[in-house]
Amino acid sequence: MNNDKGLFKTLLEILMISTRLGFTSFGGPVAHLGYFHEEYIRRRRWMDEKAYADLVALCQFLPGPASSQVGIGIGVIRGGILGGFVSFLGFTLPSVAALIIFAIILQGMDVSDLGWIRGLKIVAVAVVAHAILGMAQKLTPDLSRKAIALLALVITLLWQTTYTQVGVILLSAIIGFIIFRNHKDEAASSIKLAISKSFATVCLVLFFSLLILLPLLREATSIQWIAMFDSFYRSGALVFGGGHVVLPLLEQEFVPSGWLSEEAFLAGYGATQAVPGPLFTFAAYLGAVMNGWTGGLLATAAIFLPAFLLILGTLPFWDGLRRNPKIKGALMGVNAGVVGILISAFYDPIWTSSILAPIDFAFAAVLFSMLVFWKLPPWIVVVTGAAGGALMTLL
Template sequence: MESNKAAVQPKSKLRVLLEVLEVSTKLGLTSFGGPIAHLGYFHDEYIRRRKWMDERSYADLVALCQFLPGPASSQVGIGIGVIRAGLLGGLIAWLGFTLPSVIALVLFAFLLKGFDIGGAGWIHGLKIVAVAIVAHAILGMGQKLTPDRHRVTIAIITASVTLIWQTAFSQVLLIVTAGIIGLWMYRKTAIPEVPNLPVPISRGIAVICLVLFFGLLITLPLLRQFFPSGWLPLFDSFYRAGSLVFGGGHVVLPLLEREVVPTGLVNREDFLAGYGATQAVPGPLFTFAGYLGAMANGISGALIATAAIFLPAFLLIIGVLPFWNSLRKNPKVQGALIGINAAVVGILLAALYNPLWITAILAPVDFALAAILFIMLVFWKVPPWVVVLSGAIGGTLVSNL
């Protein structure tokens, strides 16, 4: 009996890892619309459909990743993969979500440079899909995280300030403020018990990851002075960009431009063309690094740039997750999280308007298509990939009217 049990166990672990790869790859192929839209796709697939995590834990994980520098949606995906299947699960979840867009952008770099696809009808349709996906996420998360007038007020004020005051650090300051308000407002409220997140990582590994994160951030620029050629300068540039960005993929653009355009790695025209192509592919906006690396140094450049810009996200989420259970069960931290989660709903609401609504809903027919896609997703429970395909076809048809 013991030998049979031992034989079954690895297969069970392999099956879980393959499931993570399957789901994350499907998300990597269908998640259009940028980091906020990705959280909507994740919520629908990981939480609503597969129930890999409860609503409250997902909201807490999103709140944590909003605090950390780097690509928040990728960190949420990595965190879910780690919780589901350990360190290897986090790596596989990232690979599945990231590789499709990296491959597409490297192909753009080699084969499609100079083509103008920004005005294609199917791309406009994908923007409309993102509107439906984020609206669906707001509906679900809003019901759970803003059930009373105080939290609704926090969400609306956060959305309003986010739209009016758009800077790189405004989102972080709003989340911190919401946390302080939640700490004060809910300090005497009886908080329901929080489910324990099964994080299969020791605190020792977590500390090593945090030390490595700060160590690389400090030492790479110094090493670059001694080794000014080769792969190290490229790795340093993209590692720093991934370490110092708050607010998602769009905010990384000025950092990347300063690293690659003045140094001559990529000219300004190719930089802008690649950014346009990045808007057309699913997955995280940080995969723009793959395009830039390919333009600078072919396949090896693409691999180095992609690994470097996402490495900080890995080190930070793995470094923090083992401590997250004890922190989030603290009554004071829970009170702060109530306010933060309401603010996250507000940030989603702001993103629904800008950039999604104002760039996608340009005519009554666009609104009609968005409404149809929303109904398909929410009431008919159509799989997201079908909604994405329908949006692309609908956008093509609308552009020919």
């Protein structure tokens, strides 16, 4: 009985915190990692720095929405499979609900001109800068790892393709293995998981089975719901690089086929940039345009299902690998490479789309100071950013 009460309390805690993050985490995948790091690692210490960095590295390897997978992984580590599901619900439902509503009332509106969005973009600059500084201190303490991070930064800035990040991570792993294979470091803490390797294997088999069977079922039945589920599932399963990459793939899936117009698609794209949470919730908007709120929920389930199956299928194996002495050197290189990738994403698209004038930089400095020096909660920084952005637009 006490165990049940303890689990319920843990799940409620996960739900409350992830829901608050779902309402306040603006700025895209890299910003989300910054919010997670601030809330789960710095403030609550649910994981140590190395375990969090290793989880981020794993999710960078996997296709799908990396920040959502990190959130699911933290929930799983904290509260088992139910914890992962609750963490996902809290972080995702606010933007899903908002985008289903947007599908009804905001089509055709130019949300990019709204002042509070300008402020939230600047908030993302402060949050990501804070996260990168903290991770860089921990993950690139020596010149060798600084050099790996610099190499990753240069490559991802100058060669921006779908698979660049994956290639950079693999290259970082090889360099790290060569340089640090004899490195002596403190042992990585063990992550306790309520997931067996047999269950994980079932999840991986189901992931690949759906990828193969759904297109066949779509052709055999010609049922619109199955066709929708297949399109969203494949989009979620085959995308590396996060939400910004999945948007053109979704356009290719639905606009030429006539399921929705180019104007409706672009209106939803703008709305997706305006709401917090993962960019993959754009699927909720598309599904709602095509088949109402039930279509929005189906599209959301389909596009995020691969992320669930992959993180549940890999976490039990990953924990053992990351504590293997032969793997540690490669992982040190990967973590350094991730720092470079995050700095690259900090510049483009976060900095380039947010800091457009001296007043933007000045406001970013104020928000950064609120977060780092005054140590105010992130939600206060978000509210201040939104209000400041609206005020700057009026000036």
